[in-house]
Amino acid sequence: MKTVLDVKELKLALKKDIFGVEINILRGVSFSVRERESVAIVGESGSGKTLTAMAVVGLVPDNMSVTKGEVLLCGKDVFKMSRREIREMRGTKAGMIFQEPSSYLNPVFTAGDQIFEAIKDVGLCRDDKKRQCIEILGDVGLPEDVYCRYPHQLSGGQQQRVMIAMALINKPSILIADEPTTALDVTTSFGIIELLKALIAKYGLSLLFITHDISLVAGFADKIAVMYAGRVVEVSDAKMAIEKPAHPYTEKLIACLPERYTSGERIRTIEGNVPDFRNIPSGCAFHPRCPYVMDICRKNEPAITTKEGFSVRCFRYGKDVEYDKCL
Numbered sequence: 001m002k003t004v005l006d007v008k009e010l011k012l013a014l015k016k017d018i019f020g021v022e023i024n025i026l027r028g029v030s031f032s033v034r035e036r037e038s039v040a041i042v043g044e045s046g047s048g049k050t051l052t053a054m055a056v057v058g059l060v061p062d063n064m065s066v067t068k069g070e071v072l073l074c075g076k077d078v079f080k081m082s083r084r085e086i087r088e089m090r091g092t093k094a095g096m097i098f099q100e101p102s103s104y105l106n107p108v109f110t111a112g113d114q115i116f117e118a119i120k121d122v123g124l125c126r127d128d129k130k131r132q133c134i135e136i137l138g139d140v141g142l143p144e145d146v147y148c149r150y151p152h153q154l155s156g157g158q159q160q161r162v163m164i165a166m167a168l169i170n171k172p173s174i175l176i177a178d179e180p181t182t183a184l185d186v187t188t189s190f191g192i193i194e195l196l197k198a199l200i201a202k203y204g205l206s207l208l209f210i211t212h213d214i215s216l217v218a219g220f221a222d223k224i225a226v227m228y229a230g231r232v233v234e235v236s237d238a239k240m241a242i243e244k245p246a247h248p249y250t251e252k253l254i255a256c257l258p259e260r261y262t263s264g265e266r267i268r269t270i271e272g273n274v275p276d277f278r279n280i281p282s283g284c285a286f287h288p289r290c291p292y293v294m295d296i297c298r299k300n301e302p303a304i305t306t307k308e309g310f311s312v313r314c315f316r317y318g319k320d321v322e323y324d325k326c327l
């Protein structure tokens with residue numbers, strides 16, 4: 001299968017401040033998504049998931065710069081694209097949906113107008129465009145009359161479906177979904193996940209699904225990339241990551257899942273906090289929270305070790321040291 005998205009050792013830093021200090025935020029993000037593959041990026045808030053998703057579509061915040069690495073989308077390096085190519089790529093190669101659909105929908109235009117305006121094929125006449133909009137509303141499980149409704153007349157779940165319709169109207173190769181269900185109640189979230197599964201199959205889509213909740217992706221992701229403090233620390237076959245997590249951080253995320261509790265047990269959390277990017281711990285950034293910490297972990301950063309079905313940054317699997325520390 002062809003690779004649709006290949007993120008290689010991506011590093012992103014806050015631009016130098018007046019004292020010439022540069023803060024590294026993404027410190028080495030590598031993963032790939034193949035045709036028709038669903039990959040989930042999982043990690044606590046602040047681990048760099050959204051910045052990764054934004055960088056993939058060429059949206060690097062003005063106060064940050066790419067210091068290393070590349071993002072190949074359908075074989076083309078996003079950071080070498082012209083503005084016109086970037087505009088063209090968004091929608092036709094990669095569609096995006098976000099956490100709060102209401103923030104991205106324009107309140108003064110109807111859902112139909114907004115889907116219509118998202119169509120990039122300039123060769124289509126108005127009637128054909130409108131037909132496409134009605135068709136895609138059906139695909140995302142919305143009735144035709146939603147075309148004429150304003151965002152405030154739609155529920156959160158319906159708004160997210162409109163966003164999905166806008167993201168897919170130009171038939172992209174990959175859909176990037178950044179916490180698309182976080183603002184929704186449990187049943188509505190379930191509906192959106194089921195819809196995404198159906199759309200992946202119908203459109204032959206690749207999916208990059210970003211979430212802080214590893215339990216959400218257990219049922220549909222093929223691969224999981226776990227992020228910690230701006231780095232991907234594990235990429236595993238999804239089933240394997242859930243049943244037999246390799247990295248101690250993944251193990252902790254899984255242990256906190258509600259279904260792992262016995263009745264009456266108190267809510268479990270991972271002790272300690274996600275590190276501050278201005279003060280990343282020495283060695284392995286997870287070492288202050290890791291139950292398996294060894295001397296080497298406090299001094300050196302582990303390099304990637306690849307085993308069957310997973311790759312991991314942890315000295316429990318190999319003693320190679322990462323020399324490109326960017327710390």
Ligand SMILES: Nc1ncnc2c1ncn2[C@@H]1O[C@H](COP(=O)(O)OP(=O)(O)O)[C@@H](O)[C@H]1O
Binds near residue numbers: 014044046049277
């Ligand atoms: N434009 C920005 N300027 C400064 N810091 C930022 C900016 N965007 C994100 N950050 C910081 O980068 C870190 C990672 O952010 P983000 O990618 O949004 O995390 P996640 O999506 O995993 O919660 C956070 O500490 C966040 O505060």
Ligand code: SF4
Binds near residue numbers: 285297302313314316
């Ligand atoms: S390298 Fe050491 S501290 Fe880091 S996760 Fe592995 S065992 Fe824990």
Ligand SMILES: [Mg+2]
Binds near residue numbers: 051
């Ligand atoms: Mg985020």
